[in-house]
Amino acid sequence: MNRREKANMVDNPVRFGIIGCAEIAKKVSRAINLAPNSIIYAIGSRSIEKAQKFATENGLSETVKIYGSYEEVLEDPCVDAVYMPLPTTLHVQWAVLAAQTKKHLLLEKPTALKVADLNQILNACESNGVQFMDGSMWMHHPRTKKMKEMLSDPKLFGQLRLIHSTSTFSETQEFFENNIRVKPDLDALGALGDTSWYCIMAILWAVNYQLPKTVTALPFPTCNSDGVILACGASFQWGEQDIKIATFYCSFLSNVSMDLAVYGSNGSLHLKDFIIPYQENSASFDFSSGAKFTELHLGWNLKPTQVQVASELPQEALMVQEFATLVNSIRSSGCKPDRKWPEISRKTQLVLDAVMKSIELGFKPVDL
CATH class of the missing domain: 3.30.360.10 (Dihydrodipicolinate Reductase; domain 2)
Structure with missing residues (x-):
């Protein structure tokens, strides 16, 4: 099923932006395509060439937006949520910015170098009303x-x-x-x-x-x-x-x-x-x-x-599906983000x- 067919079959699918082209992003991009309520909308890397290479090697639709910076993904008003497989030292900077731009956040583990850093991320998510979940697929x-x-x-x-x-x-x-x-x-x-x-x-x-x-x-x-x-x-x-x-x-x-x-x-x-x-x-x-x-x-x-x-x-597709379901509840029904997932990450x-x-x-x- 291609991106357009899925969008037609599912009402209001969650549009993901992927920030960073790490190896694990290949697996999660496949999961986003397999999940029934999400699509890949944009890919961002430190260079547009790297982002384009990722899209080509992973067979992504030609309609996926290709960006040569992380900022452009976050600035795109059509991106609902971001999947972020960046090195851990970059999590605070980009995860906080993602929350501030009202993007729901699926963040690779480990979530931070220390709990004080994770607190910054979770506080930003809570104050901006966005869902947080880490990438623990099992x-x-x-x-x-x-x-x-x-x-x-x-x-x-x-x-x-x-x-x-x-x-x-x-x-x-x-x-x-x-x-x-x-x-x-x-x-x-x-x-x-x-x-x-x-x-x-x-x-x-x-x-x-x-x-x-x-x-x-x-x-x-x-x-x-x-x-x-x-x-x-x-x-x-x-x-x-x-x-x-x-x-x-x-x-x-x-x-x-x-x-x-x-x-x-x-x-x-x-x-x-x-x-x-x-x-x-x-x-x-x-x-x-x-x-x-x-x-x-x-x-x-x-x-x-x-x-x-x-x-x-x-x-991993079930993880994306559950995350997207929570995002849709926030977008469509005015629900608050589920606090279960940030609490589990913080205790870990x-x-x-x-x-x-x-x-x-x-x-x-x-x-x-």
Whole structure:
């Protein structure tokens, strides 16, 4: 379906401007085209040649506006919302300006270098009545909703006791020399910002966004010569009266992993692809309840059940669809922006900040 056909089929689709031509923008531009209530209206880069190249390589419609600056996208009155995959150091400047020009904001993670910067962005969005959401795609997959339903069943799962998550991948020498995620002037948080964002958000999701009382970084993170983190981990505790704990590990140096394990007093949930499902149209997780050892501990009384969840659209398209639905509610019905998404992002940033502070303090516990 081309841009004009979609616009005719859907009343008032959200018109996206994409600011920046990062690699992830290829995936999200496809998602905007797949979502039933959005279209790509404009592309902006630091040069018009780069923006045109992006449009051509990604098969975008010839009617998409091509701009040689970010400002031109924000100044276009026909752009309703912007997707912003810029380096993290540029987020405050351009995200605040986007909000001030009344553009709804889909911002790549990590949202900021520290929570004080994110506060500026969120305050600008709130004062200008625009929707904010970060680009954590897995949160919008129907599997995520199904997992929460099962974790919330006290008979099946019981009381939450432990959460562990990982987000790792092994990169080439070219990545370590040239990628923005290892450059202190572009994405100074390194793996802590890039891959641990998913881990921290997953942990908070599992505990219904209850912030931990204490965050402690694991000793000896791996850093490059510029001090950018390439691998690290941390543990979270919720207090003496709340015995649940959580741990995560993130890395640019290990084989691909996207593990999430949640353990309760009566059940457990496991999956190995929580950030990016193995396939687009279906995803699964393992769940067991009431598992025990057999006589003489020679085996188990049951195997985990694999729960399969279908998805009509890829999770990134579902993210765009949900974002566009919120934008349309604001535009058409006078609704206020949904505060759920900025709150989730802010809590994730708060915990990420605490991990960094613990590292800086020599791996001492940091209270939230």
